[in-house]
Amino acid sequence: MAEKHHDFSITTTWTGNQGTGTSNYRSYGRDHEIDGEAKTERIVGSADPAFRGDAKRYNPEELLVASISACHMLWFLHFSAEAGVAVTSYTDSATGTMRINPDGSGEFTEVVLHPRIESSPAVAHEVLLGLHERAHAYCFIARSVRFPVRCEIV
Numbered sequence: 001m002a003e004k005h006h007d008f009s010i011t012t013t014w015t016g017n018q019g020t021g022t023s024n025y026r027s028y029g030r031d032h033e034i035d036g037e038a039k040t041e042r043i044v045g046s047a048d049p050a051f052r053g054d055a056k057r058y059n060p061e062e063l064l065v066a067s068i069s070a071c072h073m074l075w076f077l078h079f080s081a082e083a084g085v086a087v088t089s090y091t092d093s094a095t096g097t098m099r100i101n102p103d104g105s106g107e108f109t110e111v112v113l114h115p116r117i118e119s120s121p122a123v124a125h126e127v128l129l130g131l132h133e134r135a136h137a138y139c140f141i142a143r144s145v146r147f148p149v150r151c152e153i154v
Contacts, residue, residue, distance in 0.1 A: 011035045016046075031057065049078045061098060063106075068111050069094040069147055075135035083131065089118035093154075108147045113138070116154040128153060 014028025030047035031054060035117045047053025048061060058066075080087045092115040100106040117128060132151045136142060142149040 009037055012045075026052070027153045030054065036120070044118075061096060064145075065094050065096040065110070065111055068096075068139070069113055069116070070150070071139040071141040072113055072132075072135050072149075073115070075138045076117075076131055079131050079134050079138075080119075083127075085123050085127065085131065086120050087117055088120050107144070110148045110150065111145075113144075113151045114154050115151065125153070 012032055012034050014032045014126050016031040018027060018029055022028045026081050028041050030052055032045045034043040034045055044057045044064070044065070045060060046057035048059045049055045053059055058146050073090055073092060077087060077090065094111060094113045096111045097109045117133065132153060134151065136151055139149075
């Protein structure tokens with residue numbers, strides 16, 4: 001089978017110039033907007049408050065955790081439908097852990113998914129576990145990161 005490619009385009013626009021640009025570390029805001037082609041809404045982002053960002057806006061770290069969570073969910077729903085499992089509710093309270101190094105750099109050390117699923121009729125835990133394992137194996141985002149992604153079914 002021929003290899004397929006999908007391209008994704010996002011425009012990120014910094015909106016945090018407070019008059020003097022990045023003249024010093026405290027002189028600028030971390031606010032930005034993320035747009036996608038043909039999207040009806042923008043994502044408003046900032047840095048984490050620990051890095052002088054706005055806590056009311058999404059930060060890149062949260063968006064990475066959200067990307068993994070959503071990708072896993074979409075594959076899980078796909079494989080559930082194929083298996084004849086009627087999922088009626090899916091909620092994931094995903095968490096990510098990031099380590100900050102002495103030099104100020106950092107990296108994620110893990111993301112843990114905590115999906116809570118309801119189905120009609122109820123399905124055995126082993127069946128759900130198998131669907132989650134398959135979803136994890138196919139999740140594009142989880143396959144692309146260099147830290148562990150675990151799934152702990154609630």
